[in-house]
Amino acid sequence: MLDATLTPPRLPAAPGVGYKAQHFNALRDDPGPVKWIEVHAENYMGDGGRPHAQLRALRDQFSVSVHGVGLSIGGEQPLDQDHLTRLAHLLDWLEPASFSEHLAWSTHGAEFLDDLLPLPYTDATLARVAEHIDQVQTRLGRRLLLENPSSYLAFSQSTWSETDFLAELVRRTGCGLLLDVNNVFISATNLDYTPQGYVDAYPIDAVGEIHVGGHDHDHDDQGAPLLIDSHGRKTAEPVWDLLRHTLQRTGPAPVLVEWDNDVPEWPILQAEAERAALALQSATAGS
Incomplete structure (x- = not known):
């Protein structure tokens, strides 16, 4: 289990947005209610350049959350140590307020799959994911927030509910949780x-971030x-x-608006952050 002294600072209980480079100037000049940003780890594992320079500038104005998509914590094979080293290097210089990953797998052998795939919730899966979380937290020296997946099917092999599975991971590893309410819906x-x-x-009690975002309808x-x-x-x-x-249930918490595809102009994303701010105000009034 992670040593509690290595837990990073918390994000502000305020709206955040997923950062996109086209919003750099607008975000700095007119952030509205936005107090923090999220970046995807894999986009910043190179050496320097404009992306790093912009991120350093934003770090002086906003708290930063780093969200990983490539660790494949639920995968059956060992964690990619080279990837973990690159991730540790990024977090060491950026010093974010939060780091998160997905309860999913995305690798098979030497292949990386461009998707976050679901897991059966079994005792064997639980032991494997807990071991991987322990390795990540020990290597990074910080608490990981684990995100609940968006699911399109259920496994007949599962013997745990998703919420109980997540609660047991928290108990075994000391990790925190990222509650994506869009994924829940x-x-x-x-x-x-x-x-x-x-x-x-x-x-x-384990929630360190909350996410909302958009989804598409099909049959x-x-x-x-x-x-x-x-x-x-x-967001619907x-x-x-x-x-x-x-x-x-949580009281005021960090709430991120995710918008990764067909990214709009800044005023549209800012308006979504305003809606998150209103929800947080209601939570504060009711607490």
Whole structure:
């Protein structure tokens, strides 16, 4: 389990946005309610250049969260030590307030798959993921926040619920959690359970970040609704409702607006951050 003295500072209980280079000037000049930004680790594993210079400048104005997509924590093979070394180098110079990764796998042999794939929730999976989290936290010297996935199917082999599985990982490793309420809404719709019930069963005390974002609508082969985690549009109204329900349990927390595809002009993303700010104000008023 991670030594508590190595836990990094917390992000502010305020809106954040996923940083995109085209927003650099607008974000610095007119951030609105935005107090922190998220960057994807793999975009900053090179040596210097404009991306690093811009990120250093933003670090002086905003708290920074680093979100990884390439560790494949749920994979059956050992962690990629070269990738972990590059990640450690990035976090050492950037000194972010938070680091997170996904409860998923994305590698097979020497191949990296351009997707975050789900896991069966079994005792064997639990032991493997816990071991990988321990390795990551020990190497990085900081707590990892683990994100709940967006799911499109359930495994018949699973013997744990997702919320119990996450709670046990927290207990075994001392990691924190990133609660993506858009992912909750997607999974609940696709797998036919109530998103509010999921949040009510979630280990809320371990939450270090909350995410919202957009999703696309489709249908499966039987004509049932199928939601896709696209990060390419405004956050849907039911997800804002679920965020407010979540904040009633957590109290004020860092809330990130994700928008990674078909990225809009800054005023549109800023308006989404304003909606997150309103949800946080409501949570503060009700606490």
